[in-house]
Amino acid sequence: MATDGLASLLGVFDISLDKLSNGELWLAQFFRGLSDGATYASVALALVMIYKSTGFINFAQGSLALLGVYLVYVFSVEQGLPVAVAVVCAMVASAAVAAFVERVFIRPFPPDHVLPLVIVTLGLLLIIDSAVGIVWGFRTRSLPSMFPRGAPIEWGIAQLTWRTIGNLGTVFAVVGLLYLLLSRTKTGLAFRAVSSNLESARLVGIRVGPTLGFGWALAAAIGTLGGALVVPDLLLEPSIMLRVLIFSLAAAALGGLDSMVGAVLGGLVVGLARNLLVTFLDLSELALATAVAVILVVLLVRPTGLFGSTRVERV
Amino acid sequence: MRGLGIVVAGGRRHRRRQIIGWALFALVVALIPFLIADTYSPTVFGNRYTVGLGNLSQAIALMVAVLGLNIATGYSGQLSLGHSFFVGSGAYLTAVLVNDFHWSYLSTLGVVVPGLFMFGVLFGIPALRIQGLYLGLLTFAVAAVFPSIIRLDKVADRTGGSNGLLIDSDLEAPAWAPLDTVTEWLHAVPGVGSRVPDGLTGRQEEAVYKYFLLVIVALVCFWLVRNILAGRVGRALVAIRDNPLGAAANGVNLAAYKTLSFGISAAVGGVAGTMLAMHSGFVGADEFGFSLAILLIVGLIVGGAGTLHGAVVGGLAIQFVPHWSSQTQTLPGTDVALEGPYGTAILGGLLIAIIFALPGGAAHGFRRIKARLMPVAPRPPQAEIVAGDA
Amino acid sequence: MSADYLEVRGLKAAYGDIRVLHGIDFSVAEGQIAVILGANGAGKTTTLRALCAMVAVEGSIRLAGEELAGRRTADIVRRGVAHVPQGRGTFPDLSVDENLLAGAFVRTDGQVRADAERWYEAFPVLGERRSQAAGSLSGGEQQMLAIARALMLRPTLLLLDEPSLGLAPMITRSLFEQLTAINAEAGTTMLVVEQNAALALGVADRAYVLEAGEVALSGPAGELAADDNVRRAYLGY
Numbered sequence: 001m002a003t004d005g006l007a008s009l010l011g012v013f014d015i016s017l018d019k020l021s022n023g024e025l026w027l028a029q030f031f032r033g034l035s036d037g038a039t040y041a042s043v044a045l046a047l048v049m050i051y052k053s054t055g056f057i058n059f060a061q062g063s064l065a066l067l068g069v070y071l072v073y074v075f076s077v078e079q080g081l082p083v084a085v086a087v088v089c090a091m092v093a094s095a096a097v098a099a100f101v102e103r104v105f106i107r108p109f110p111p112d113h114v115l116p117l118v119i120v121t122l123g124l125l126l127i128i129d130s131a132v133g134i135v136w137g138f139r140t141r142s143l144p145s146m147f148p149r150g151a152p153i154e155w156g157i158a159q160l161t162w163r164t165i166g167n168l169g170t171v172f173a174v175v176g177l178l179y180l181l182l183s184r185t186k187t188g189l190a191f192r193a194v195s196s197n198l199e200s201a202r203l204v205g206i207r208v209g210p211t212l213g214f215g216w217a218l219a220a221a222i223g224t225l226g227g228a229l230v231v232p233d234l235l236l237e238p239s240i241m242l243r244v245l246i247f248s249l250a251a252a253a254l255g256g257l258d259s260m261v262g263a264v265l266g267g268l269v270v271g272l273a274r275n276l277l278v279t280f281l282d283l284s285e286l287a288l289a290t291a292v293a294v295i296l297v298v299l300l301v302r303p304t305g306l307f308g309s310t311r312v313e314r315v
Numbered sequence: 316m317r318g319l320g321i322v323v324a325g326g327r328r329h330r331r332r333q334i335i336g337w338a339l340f341a342l343v344v345a346l347i348p349f350l351i352a353d354t355y356s357p358t359v360f361g362n363r364y365t366v367g368l369g370n371l372s373q374a375i376a377l378m379v380a381v382l383g384l385n386i387a388t389g390y391s392g393q394l395s396l397g398h399s400f401f402v403g404s405g406a407y408l409t410a411v412l413v414n415d416f417h418w419s420y421l422s423t424l425g426v427v428v429p430g431l432f433m434f435g436v437l438f439g440i441p442a443l444r445i446q447g448l449y450l451g452l453l454t455f456a457v458a459a460v461f462p463s464i465i466r467l468d469k470v471a472d473r474t475g476g477s478n479g480l481l482i483d484s485d486l487e488a489p490a491w492a493p494l495d496t497v498t499e500w501l502h503a504v505p506g507v508g509s510r511v512p513d514g515l516t517g518r519q520e521e522a523v524y525k526y527f528l529l530v531i532v533a534l535v536c537f538w539l540v541r542n543i544l545a546g547r548v549g550r551a552l553v554a555i556r557d558n559p560l561g562a563a564a565n566g567v568n569l570a571a572y573k574t575l576s577f578g579i580s581a582a583v584g585g586v587a588g589t590m591l592a593m594h595s596g597f598v599g600a601d602e603f604g605f606s607l608a609i610l611l612i613v614g615l616i617v618g619g620a621g622t623l624h625g626a627v628v629g630g631l632a633i634q635f636v637p638h639w640s641s642q643t644q645t646l647p648g649t650d651v652a653l654e655g656p657y658g659t660a661i662l663g664g665l666l667i668a669i670i671f672a673l674p675g676g677a678a679h680g681f682r683r684i685k686a687r688l689m690p691v692a693p694r695p696p697q698a699e700i701v702a703g704d705a
Numbered sequence: 706m707s708a709d710y711l712e713v714r715g716l717k718a719a720y721g722d723i724r725v726l727h728g729i730d731f732s733v734a735e736g737q738i739a740v741i742l743g744a745n746g747a748g749k750t751t752t753l754r755a756l757c758a759m760v761a762v763e764g765s766i767r768l769a770g771e772e773l774a775g776r777r778t779a780d781i782v783r784r785g786v787a788h789v790p791q792g793r794g795t796f797p798d799l800s801v802d803e804n805l806l807a808g809a810f811v812r813t814d815g816q817v818r819a820d821a822e823r824w825y826e827a828f829p830v831l832g833e834r835r836s837q838a839a840g841s842l843s844g845g846e847q848q849m850l851a852i853a854r855a856l857m858l859r860p861t862l863l864l865l866d867e868p869s870l871g872l873a874p875m876i877t878r879s880l881f882e883q884l885t886a887i888n889a890e891a892g893t894t895m896l897v898v899e900q901n902a903a904l905a906l907g908v909a910d911r912a913y914v915l916e917a918g919e920v921a922l923s924g925p926a927g928e929l930a931a932d933d934n935v936r937r938a939y940l941g942y
Binding site for chain 1: 757759777778779782783787788790793794795796797798799803806807808809810811851854858
Binding site: 051056057059105108109114115116118119120122123124125126127129130131133134135137242243246249250252253257286287288289291292295296299300303304305 | 394396441444445446447448449451452453455456457459460463464467605609612613616654655656657658659660662663664665666667670671
């Protein structure tokens with residue numbers, strides 16, 4: 001059995017030279033990678049926002065985004081609103097839900113005990129995911145995209161589609177707006193002060209609870225936007241965001257959990273790695289595993305990611 | 316010290332009470348399979364529930380899975396959200412060995428335990444460098460990958476791919492096992508007897524036999540883990556969890572003990588996988604994804620991290636809560652239909668409620684109640700007296 | 706007796722089950738400097754934290770006649786109480802300038818920028834590093850920043866928790882000189898917790914010695930400093 005297994009393991013890597021020398025294929029996968037990467041980046045941004053401000057990973061981030069995406073479906077397909085409007089409405093609604101969740105389930109716990117809070121977010125993951133299953137069932141649905149079909153630029157099979165452009169543009173716009181919000185507004189200052197030193201933030205009169213609630217709301221809105229970018233490429237069903245969550249976690253870990261720039265770059269790298277590796281090493285079944293391999297390798301080399309700062313943490 | 320029911324630890328009365336406790340426990344464990352060999356199905360508030368031996372056997376396997384997780388996470392404090400990976404590996408290893416190599420179930424443990432131990436040690440090596448939430452995140456991702464590895468085309472002919480794998484060997488009760496005789500005796504006992512069938516069908520006999528096998532494997536696991544944890548290793552692990560720097564300063568080899576804890580944790584997880592395969596005679600890739608990983612965390616926390624009793628409570632909880640919720644088809648006492656994964660939602664709620672109200676988990680709660688009802692005083696330093704034993 | 710600006714009666718505080726303050730009384734007159742002395746674990750830091758509602762308290766805390774006990778930290782800060790906590794009172798990831806702006810978080814007047822410039826003048830080191838991350842400053846610079854950050858509130862009551870901790874003696878002395886100058890100039894009432902008893906008694910008007918969560922001794926700072934018995938028994942120099 002041992003030799004058998006080894007042979008089959010080697011066989012996994014069917015590298016063909018034809019493929020490798022196909023420039024158009026490279027370009028095609030590059031575009032797809034950017035597009036996927038942009039969506040991972042936006043959910044990763046949401047994760048980083050929570051980690052930065054609270055020091056824990058919100059495992060329910062994907063679930064909040066899932067709820068948001070179903071709301072997009074309700075507003076656009078069922079209520080007939082234009083998709084972009086539906087996305088904005090869903091972002092607002094999921095922000096409200098997240099603020100409520102933070103108030104009820106997170107704030108009662110002391111903010112400096114990380115492990116209980118992580119466990120609570122796992123509980124929230126179970127609750128929200130099953131609530132979505134209970135309300136909307138497990139039937140798959142298709143969700144329209146915010147962006148038109150078609151590709152304005154083509155080189156053979158390589159297409160730079162409106163969707164790719166739109167996904168990338170949206171993510172960069174989000175990063176830009178987020179940067180302005182955090183560095184130019186008083187709310188942003190409060191948020192960064194709380195992230196940097198909880199006690200001193202309290203002592204200058206910042207109300208920590210509402211500030212963190214605001215962080216949750218903002219993260220959920222960004223996550224919903226990310227979901228609305230990614231789901232049109234797939235089909236909407238209750239477990240969809242868990243896959244996205246894994247890729248986004250990979251992106252966040254790659255960039256360093258507390259770096260927003262890192263999250264975006266990490267998202268793009270994971271998106272590219274996924275598409276290029278899958279295509280050229282013929283790993284379509286191992287897409288998820290490549291993400292995990294990326295996390296593992298990066299963390300082994302740099303235990304706090306590429307852009308993350310070392311912080312003393314006890315879990 | 317006298318009166319009031321306080322006994323001294325290690326005293327004769329304490330020992331006697333312990334023996335009575337264990338005897339009762341053994342009796343219950345031995346009798347239960349006969350009582351529910353005929354699936355018991357009470358109707359509560361208009362919903363029909365089942366309490367079958369199969370559920371209990373599965374719960375026992377899950378207890379062992381939670382026990383394994385407890386070693387890495389509960390005792391040595393390394394957040395592992397990927398324990399399902401070890402359980403799944405154990406289950407598939409057993410399934411392949413039984414199917415393709417015609418081993419018996421129990422003999423596969425000879426491969427599963429050392430194999431998973433080494434695997435866990437390998438897994439523990441990166442965990443030395445990657446800590447806290449980063450480790451949680453990595454293990455979470457690893458758990459998510461397991462099903463896709465099983466489904467790989469290259470291994471699908473062995474693992475059955477997406478279809479899962481039916482294991483051909485049936486566990487039949489050996490002729491010497493007096494299961495039928497015991498059943499007939501119990502049937503004759505007034506009161507209890509009415510719940511016991513007057514003879515076991517072939518299927519029931521197999522189920523009862525499997526139950527006892529699983530109980531024995533589980534008891535051995537708990538006993539071994541208890542002994543490991545009661546000694547040097549256990550103290551080192553707890554020291555690492557509570558104060559890594561202090562432990563290192565006192566000469567505890569952090570790296571060795573952390574990898575060791577992952578090794579033991581994985582080996583016990585693998586045994587749980589074997590038990591699950593034994594119980595259901597089937598393995599499916601999706602059963603061992605991160606839903607199981609999260610479920611095991613739920614079991615760990617609900618039962619109580621860092622306690623052995625907690626694993627028992629946790630295993631029961633993650634088996635029966637979803638099972639019974641899925642059987643609750645109308646809101647108790649009303650006609651309102653319930654449909655969908657309510658059980659998972661309830662488990663999520665339970666998880667949060669436990670963290671909120673009972674941070675030590677159910678085991679801690681039980682211990683507090685027990686301490687109030689039956690206090691045990693530590694033995695005084697130079698106790699000549701056998702206190703309370705008048 | 707003139708009405709005291711800060712008047713504390715029967716203050717009790719606990720962390721969980723562990724009671725740290727057992728009902729202490731003290732007061733600080735307007736525009737004066739009071740110092741709290743005592744051994745480690747006597748409850749000095751807890752006293753300051755209690756004034757800002759950073760721990761659960763019982764008893765009465767009156768600031769200019771108004772009851773503070775039971776209010777939220779943010780409300781207390783709005784009433785002009787600034788607190789420089791022990792050790793890390795800055796926001797290490799924010800720039801020096803942002804630290805000062807954060808200090809003025811609850812202020813709504815238009816003078817914030819002007820005030821920041823004023824403290825840059827008073828602490829030139831900070832002025833030179835205004836766009837540098839606070840975490841990259843030296844210990845002494847961080848302590849200055851923490852104090853400047855607190856002063857950005859335009860506090861009427863300034864609470865300082867061991868401002869000299871970890872600072873070189875020279876720097877400590879100049880820091881205390883600056884504090885006295887601010888006190889004289891702006892009339893800011895100050896309550897200082899300090900290990901360096903000699904230094905603190907030199908600048909303070911009034912002193913309290915805490916022992917195991919109770920006030921063991923109180924009186925004018927000069928008297929306490931002059932009493933040899935007191936010095937030997939409580940102040941250790």
